Amino acid sequence: xxxxxxxxxxxxxxGDGFPLIDPVDGSVRGQVxxxxxxxxxxxxxxxxxxxxxxxxxASAADRAVALRRIADGIExxxxxxxxxxxxxxxxxxxxxxAMDIPRAIANFxxxxxxxxxxxxxxxxxxxxLNYTVRRPLGVVAVISPWNLPLLLLTWxxxxxxxAGNTVVAKPSEVTPSTATLLAAVMHDAELPDxxxxxxxxxxxxAAGEWLTRHPGVDAIAFTGESATGxxxxxxxxxxVTPVSFxxxxxxxxxxxxxxDLDQAVAGTLRSAFTHSGQICLCTxxxxxxxxxxxxxxxxxxxxxxxxxDYGPMISAAHRDKVLSYYRLAVREGAQTRAGxxxxxxGDQRDGGFYVEPTVLTGLPQDARTIREEIFGPVCHVAPFDxxxxxxxxxxxxxxxxxxxxxxxxxxxxxxxxxxxxxxxVWVNCWNLRDLRTxxxxxxxxxxxxxxxxxxxxxxxxxxxxxxxI
Ligand code: NAD
Ligand code: 6OH
Numbered sequence: 001x002x003x004x005x006x007x008x009x010x011x012x013x014x015g016d017g018f019p020l021i022d023p024v025d026g027s028v029r030g031q032v033x034x035x036x037x038x039x040x041x042x043x044x045x046x047x048x049x050x051x052x053x054x055x056x057x058a059s060a061a062d063r064a065v066a067l068r069r070i071a072d073g074i075e076x077x078x079x080x081x082x083x084x085x086x087x088x089x090x091x092x093x094x095x096x097x098a099m100d101i102p103r104a105i106a107n108f109x110x111x112x113x114x115x116x117x118x119x120x121x122x123x124x125x126x127x128x129l130n131y132t133v134r135r136p137l138g139v140v141a142v143i144s145p146w147n148l149p150l151l152l153l154t155w156x157x158x159x160x161x162x163a164g165n166t167v168v169a170k171p172s173e174v175t176p177s178t179a180t181l182l183a184a185v186m187h188d189a190e191l192p193d194x195x196x197x198x199x200x201x202x203x204x205x206a207a208g209e210w211l212t213r214h215p216g217v218d219a220i221a222f223t224g225e226s227a228t229g230x231x232x233x234x235x236x237x238x239x240v241t242p243v244s245f246x247x248x249x250x251x252x253x254x255x256x257x258x259x260d261l262d263q264a265v266a267g268t269l270r271s272a273f274t275h276s277g278q279i280c281l282c283t284x285x286x287x288x289x290x291x292x293x294x295x296x297x298x299x300x301x302x303x304x305x306x307x308x309d310y311g312p313m314i315s316a317a318h319r320d321k322v323l324s325y326y327r328l329a330v331r332e333g334a335q336t337r338a339g340x341x342x343x344x345x346g347d348q349r350d351g352g353f354y355v356e357p358t359v360l361t362g363l364p365q366d367a368r369t370i371r372e373e374i375f376g377p378v379c380h381v382a383p384f385d386x387x388x389x390x391x392x393x394x395x396x397x398x399x400x401x402x403x404x405x406x407x408x409x410x411x412x413x414x415x416x417x418x419x420x421x422x423x424x425v426w427v428n429c430w431n432l433r434d435l436r437t438x439x440x441x442x443x444x445x446x447x448x449x450x451x452x453x454x455x456x457x458x459x460x461x462x463x464x465x466x467x468x469i
């Protein structure tokens with residue numbers, strides 16, 4: 001399917017647009033339509049109208065049935081979704097088939113399940129009964145990034161619809177394809193017209209920004225860079241539009257000498273290099289206790305050099321950004337223990353946007369390479385002595401999304417984990433997800449939590465009703 005806007009129950013003919021580039025070989029794969037301000041207006045108006053219609057009156061049970069139909073619809077076109085995600089991102093097929101598309105399906109099923117069993121507290125006193133109902137916010141703008149395109153879009157669309165809202169979604173301009181397929185699935189699932197709308201286009205000065213400034217948008221759910229979050233918040237301030245933000249990270253891993261070293265190495269290879277480091281949860285700072293520093297570093301660097309089946313950076317611009325950090329690290333005094341450059345494959349991938357999985361050492365904590373999010377297949381490994389020192393190093397960051405702790409000492413795990421300034425701490429694992437749990441970051445890594453009831457809370461407003469008795 002060619003990328004197209006989907007507004008008020010219909011796909012619109014693609015107008016002017018921009019090329020869709022294949023990151024594997026740099027070739028042009030198609031055209032993406034760029035939404036005009038009028039297109040964005042039309043999408044928001046359709047969503048506002050749909051709010052007043054059947055969807056606004058649908059019971060939770062009806063909405064759950066619709067969410068299950070959407071999940072079934074994605075499942076029925078599984079291979080098409082996988083192929084589209086692989087084409088847009090260049091990620092290994094196995095990753096899209098094991099993570100991105102199954103999680104998108106699970107996102108809809110999880111919120112169909114979660115709609116039940118949520119009861120608000122009622123308060124009975126001598127003179128009154130107070131109870132609370134939750135009302136949808138209205139029109140929700142969902143703005144999502146390119147790294148896990150369908151997973152992160154549906155992570156917000158599913159709970160927004162579950163809570164009874166209508167949606168205008170804007171996926172990343174570089175990964176429009178699975179969102180377009182999702183619109184087709186919504187259409188076939190016979191969602192009322194205007195409940196789900198999709199516009200394509202850029203962010204600043206384009207569809208993304210216009211959505212966030214739009215007076216008809218009642219809430220903004222955004223995943224992307226922290227700097228973009230700041231810009232959105234400034235624009236959202238105009239209409240006091242509430243925001244939920246999942247932003248960047250500079251995630252630490254703490255490897256204690258008492259860890260299962262093989263497990264810690266394998267886990268850190270996954271956490272640093274899955275999807276070539278282009279996941280907000282990926283580890284970029286590794287701190288290793290002195291007695292096992294050399295053994296860990298040797299095994300991690302060997303593991304990074306042995307990686308073969310990895311995908312490209314999403315774009316030429318992002319490849320250039322990551323490579324500029326590889327060079328900056330060396331200027332800042334780093335030693336490159338693995339990678340550090342551009343791989344030569346001897347095939348069409350040499351026209352694509354690949355960089356080598358890279359392991360660095362030797363940088364001081366105040367180096368820019370240690371402080372700034374790179375979002376590529378790269379981590380820096382530094383030693384520490386004591387538990388307190390490890391925690392201080394982990395927390396010495398403006399970001400606070402996720403952390404991993406590798407130790408076999410149960411007491412240590414429970415002592416250390418709650419002291420780390422991050423929204424998510426994984427002990428002896430990484431990216432093990434239960435969709436009911438709170439997901440999000442502290443400091444510059446986000447505002448609010450999504451997941452389970454946390455998402456349903458953001459996407460709805462409590463209304464207290466007081467009855468005199
Ligand atoms: P990005 O911030 O550049 O873009 C994200 C989305 O915002 C895109 O759809 C883009 O078009 C839009 N956008 C850009 N500028 C905008 C503006 N001024 N107003 C409105 N919309 C605008 O991020 P990206 O490069 O697509 O994704 C990578 C970043 O996302 C990394 O920083 C990564 O850490 C972060 N991320 C965070 C999480 C998380 O859950 N915390 C998950 C994935 C990615
Ligand atoms: C960021 O790139 C990854 C985010 C993952 C999730 O939001 C999730 O729910 O697993």
